[in-house]
Amino acid sequence: MDTPRFGVPERLAQRMTMAEQHEYLRARLSRRRVLRGGAATAGTAAGAGLLGGAACAAGAKPAPATSPKPGAATVDGTLVAPFGRHLAFGADPRTQMRISWQVPFAVRTPYVRIGTSPLDLTRRVEAEVRHLHTPSLSDELPAVDQFYLHAAVDGLRPGVTYYYGVGHADRDPAEPRHFASVGTFRTAPDRPGKFVFTAFGDQGVSYDALANDQLILGQNPSFHLHAGDLCYADTTGHGKKSDLYDARVWDSFLAQTDSVAASVPWMVTTGNHDMEAWYSPDGYGGQLARWSLPGNGPDPRKAPGVYSFVYGNVGVLALDANDVSYEMPANKGYTDGAQTRWLNRELGRLRNRPGIDFLVVFFHHCAYSTTSAHASDGGVRDAWVPLFDKHQVDLVVNGHNHVYERTDALRGGKAARRVPVGGSADAVRDGIVYVTAGGAGAKLYEFPVPDSYEGHVKDLDEVKTYHWTEDGEKNRDGADWSRVRYTGFSFLAVEVEPGPRPRLTVTALAESGERVDRFEVTRPRRQ
Numbered sequence: 001m002d003t004p005r006f007g008v009p010e011r012l013a014q015r016m017t018m019a020e021q022h023e024y025l026r027a028r029l030s031r032r033r034v035l036r037g038g039a040a041t042a043g044t045a046a047g048a049g050l051l052g053g054a055a056c057a058a059g060a061k062p063a064p065a066t067s068p069k070p071g072a073a074t075v076d077g078t079l080v081a082p083f084g085r086h087l088a089f090g091a092d093p094r095t096q097m098r099i100s101w102q103v104p105f106a107v108r109t110p111y112v113r114i115g116t117s118p119l120d121l122t123r124r125v126e127a128e129v130r131h132l133h134t135p136s137l138s139d140e141l142p143a144v145d146q147f148y149l150h151a152a153v154d155g156l157r158p159g160v161t162y163y164y165g166v167g168h169a170d171r172d173p174a175e176p177r178h179f180a181s182v183g184t185f186r187t188a189p190d191r192p193g194k195f196v197f198t199a200f201g202d203q204g205v206s207y208d209a210l211a212n213d214q215l216i217l218g219q220n221p222s223f224h225l226h227a228g229d230l231c232y233a234d235t236t237g238h239g240k241k242s243d244l245y246d247a248r249v250w251d252s253f254l255a256q257t258d259s260v261a262a263s264v265p266w267m268v269t270t271g272n273h274d275m276e277a278w279y280s281p282d283g284y285g286g287q288l289a290r291w292s293l294p295g296n297g298p299d300p301r302k303a304p305g306v307y308s309f310v311y312g313n314v315g316v317l318a319l320d321a322n323d324v325s326y327e328m329p330a331n332k333g334y335t336d337g338a339q340t341r342w343l344n345r346e347l348g349r350l351r352n353r354p355g356i357d358f359l360v361v362f363f364h365h366c367a368y369s370t371t372s373a374h375a376s377d378g379g380v381r382d383a384w385v386p387l388f389d390k391h392q393v394d395l396v397v398n399g400h401n402h403v404y405e406r407t408d409a410l411r412g413g414k415a416a417r418r419v420p421v422g423g424s425a426d427a428v429r430d431g432i433v434y435v436t437a438g439g440a441g442a443k444l445y446e447f448p449v450p451d452s453y454e455g456h457v458k459d460l461d462e463v464k465t466y467h468w469t470e471d472g473e474k475n476r477d478g479a480d481w482s483r484v485r486y487t488g489f490s491f492l493a494v495e496v497e498p499g500p501r502p503r504l505t506v507t508a509l510a511e512s513g514e515r516v517d518r519f520e521v522t523r524p525r526r527q
Contacts, residue, residue, distance in 0.1 A: 077170025084254025086261035093188035098292035107168035159189035200440035201227030201399015209441025227399035228271025228364030239275030239330025270305035271364035315350035319363035326379035347391035
C-alpha cells in the first residue's frame with residue numbers, strides 16, 4: 001500500500017514497537033525539513049500546530065489540546081499510535097483511576113473510552129495534554145518535545161473490572177481494528193480481602209528491568225510501588241544542571257513499562273535521579289508532566305511524589321526523601337518541613353482509621369543499608385524514623401542501593417528482634433522491618449561482606465558500614481541488623497491477609513523466579 005506523507009510504512013509498523021515508530025517518524029520529519037532550523041524535534045513542529053498556545057510548560061497548569069492553527073505543519077492523526085500507558089490510583093482507589101499515556105506528536109482532542117465490557121466502551125473521558133519541552137543540552141542532545149496525556153476517571157464502582165482504550169480525534173479506540181490495544185484494570189474493593197502488591201526501586205531501561213516487569217505481572221498484583229530512580233534519563237543523579245541527561249530515555253522507559261503498568265496501577269515516588277534540574281519547580285516539572293498521582297500530599301504541585309492511599313486494610317504512604325537527604329542535598333529542605341509535618345498527621349490519621357491494619361511507607365533513600373555504594377542516609381533516620389516508631393509503621397520499603405537487603409525488627413534504630421528467613425515480626429511488640437528493594441534493573445552494587453539469603457544463609461553478628469551525616473560525611477559504624485543480603489535483580493511481592501489476626505507475607509523473588517527471602521509481619525489479634 002502507499003505510505004502517507006508522514007506515516008510509518010505498514011510493512012515496517014508491523015515489526016516496530018511504538019518507541020521505534022516514534023523515532024522513525026521523528027527522523028522522517030527531520031529529513032523533510034519540517035523542523036525550523038533543526039533546533040527543535042518533530043514533536044515541536046507538530047505540537048506548535050496542534051496545541052497552539054494551550055500546551056503547558058513543565059510546572060504550569062496543564063490545558064486541553066486545541067485545533068491546529070491554519071497552515072501549521074501537522075501529522076495525520078490516524079497514524080499516531082499511543083504508547084507508554086501507565087495507570088495510577090486517585091486519592092480513593094475504590095472509585096478513581098488516572099490513565100496516562102504518551103504520543104510521539106501532538107494530537108487533537110485526546111480521550112479515554114471506558115466500560116465494563118471490551119465491546120462496550122461507551123463512557124468517554126476527555127484527557128489533558130502536558131507538553132514537556134527540554135532544551136538542547138549539547139551538540140549531541142537536541143531539544144526534545146514530549147506529549148503526555150492524562151485522563152482522570154472518577155465515579156467508578158468498587159471491586160469492578162473495567163476495560164479502556166486511549167485515543168484521539170483521528171483514532172477511536174472503540175473501533176474493531178484497535179481492539180488489541182484495549183487495556184483493563186480493577187478498582188479497589190469496598191471491603192478488605194486477600195490481595196497482593198509488588199514493589200521495587202531503581203529500574204532503568206534494560207533486559208533485566210523488562211524481565212522484572214514480566215515477573216511482577218505474573219504475581220497478579222493489585223498495585224505496584226516504585227521507590228524512585230525510575231528511568232535514569234539523568235544518569236548522574238545529583239539534581240544539578242551539570243548532570244548528564246537525555247529526555248528521550250523516558251520514551252523507551254514508558255514503552256518498556258506499558259506491558260505491566262497498563263493494567264497494574266504504577267505508584268511512583270521520587271529518587272535522586274528523578275530530580276531533573278532543567279524543569280521547574282525543584283526539578284520536578286518532568287514528574288508533573290509524566291505522572292498523575294493521588295495529589296493529596298502537603299503540596300501536590302511542589303511535591304508530586306508525596307501522597308497516600310488506602311487499599312483494603314493497608315494504608316500506603318509515598319515520601320520524597322530528597323527533602324531530608326544528607327547524602328544528596330540538592331533539594332534538601334525544599335518543603336520547609338511541610339512533608340514531615342504531613343507525615344506525622346497522616347500516619348496518625350491512618351493508624352486511627354477503622355479497618356486499617358497495616359501501614360506501609362515507601363521512599364527512595366535508605367534508612368538502613370550496608371552496601372559499599374550509598375549505605376544509610378542519616379537525614380532519613382533523623383527526620384522520619386522516630387515518626388515510624390511513634391505510629392508503629394509495619395513495613396518500610398526503600399530503593400537507592402541496587403541490591404536486596406532486609407533488616408531485623410528495629411526500634412529506635414536498634415535491633416529489637418531477630419527475624420531470620422521465614423521469621424515473623426510484630427511492629428507493636430518487636431519493631432519495624434526495613435527492606436531495600438533496589439534491584440529492579442539498574443547496575444548492581446556490592447556489599448562489603450558475603451551475601452546471606454534463603455538457601456545460602458551466612459549470618460554475621462556485625463557488618464562494618466556507615467551512614468551519611470548532616471555535613472555530607474560518612475560516619476563509620478557497625479550494623480547488627482543486616483539479616484538478609486542478596487546481590488541480584490529482584491523485587492518484593494507482598495500478600496495481604498485480613499482477619500482476626502491480619503498478616504503480611506513478604507517475599508523477595510530473584511529475576512530467575514527463585515525465592516531469596518520470606519518473612520511475615522503481623523498485628524495483634526483483634527479483640
